[in-house]
Amino acid sequence: MKPLIAPSILSADFAFLARDIEMLNDSEADWVHIDIMDGVFVPNISFGFPVLKYVAKLSKKPLDVHLMIVQPEKFIPEVKALGAHTMNVHYEACPHLHRVVQQIREAGMQPAVTLNPATPVMLLKDIIRDVYMVLLMGVNPGFGGQKFIAHTVDKVRELRELIDATGSKALIEVDGGVNLETGAQLVKAGADVLVAGNAVFSAQNPVDAIHLLKDL
Ligand code: DX5
Ligand code: ZN
Numbered sequence: 001m002k003p004l005i006a007p008s009i010l011s012a013d014f015a016f017l018a019r020d021i022e023m024l025n026d027s028e029a030d031w032v033h034i035d036i037m038d039g040v041f042v043p044n045i046s047f048g049f050p051v052l053k054y055v056a057k058l059s060k061k062p063l064d065v066h067l068m069i070v071q072p073e074k075f076i077p078e079v080k081a082l083g084a085h086t087m088n089v090h091y092e093a094c095p096h097l098h099r100v101v102q103q104i105r106e107a108g109m110q111p112a113v114t115l116n117p118a119t120p121v122m123l124l125k126d127i128i129r130d131v132y133m134v135l136l137m138g139v140n141p142g143f144g145g146q147k148f149i150a151h152t153v154d155k156v157r158e159l160r161e162l163i164d165a166t167g168s169k170a171l172i173e174v175d176g177g178v179n180l181e182t183g184a185q186l187v188k189a190g191a192d193v194l195v196a197g198n199a200v201f202s203a204q205n206p207v208d209a210i211h212l213l214k215d216l
């Protein structure tokens with residue numbers, strides 16, 4: 001099975017955002033990955049809903065929204081208003097994760113749970129059947145263009161085993177440091193969805209870069 005590819009617009013040229021979204025519309029990208037940061041949960045701030053409203057208007061691809069913020073449940077209505085396909089919340093930001101997952105589903109979106117590099121996969125044991133997807137971070141969240149943490153490949157394998165053992169249908173997505181080399185290892189280990197920022201937007205030809213990732 002070919003992986004789903006979700007380019008992250010964190011690495012797009014914000015002075016030409018419309019051009020970059022149109023490029024994605026005409027590419028083999030499956031989803032558009034959107035990184036929202038608050039400067040509290042992660043040491044950076046990206047963009048917020050006033051900007052994303054226009055991204056949502058222009059994008060013909062489903063939006064995969066990744067909230068790197070505290071109390072992400074506060075923004076379920078705003079994410080829903082974007083028409084998002086998936087809403088990813090961090091395990092580390094949600095003491096009442098089960099409730100947040102239900103709220104996202106009730107709002108009509110697909111709930112996904114994200115794990116930071118130091119958070120063990122096994123902590124998902126009691127929620128894995130309730131989520132549409134698990135997002136494993138391949139870097140510490142906050143910035144594009146960081147080096148991939150190799151242990152993430154082992155986490156993908158472990159998560160695949162947990163999913164198979166529990167009869168969950170959750171997809172496995174990986175975000176951070178994904179390129180052709182790490183992407184190949186991740187797909188082999190059982191990843192279903194690859195997020196790529198730098199590997200797409202810093203490429204000479206981003207449409208070709210997406211095609212090559214899709215072909216892994
Ligand atoms: C990191 C973000 C990622 C980021 C990935 O905090 O969640 O989505 O854009 O960028 P690359 O692919 O450049 O590591
Ligand atoms: Zn992300």
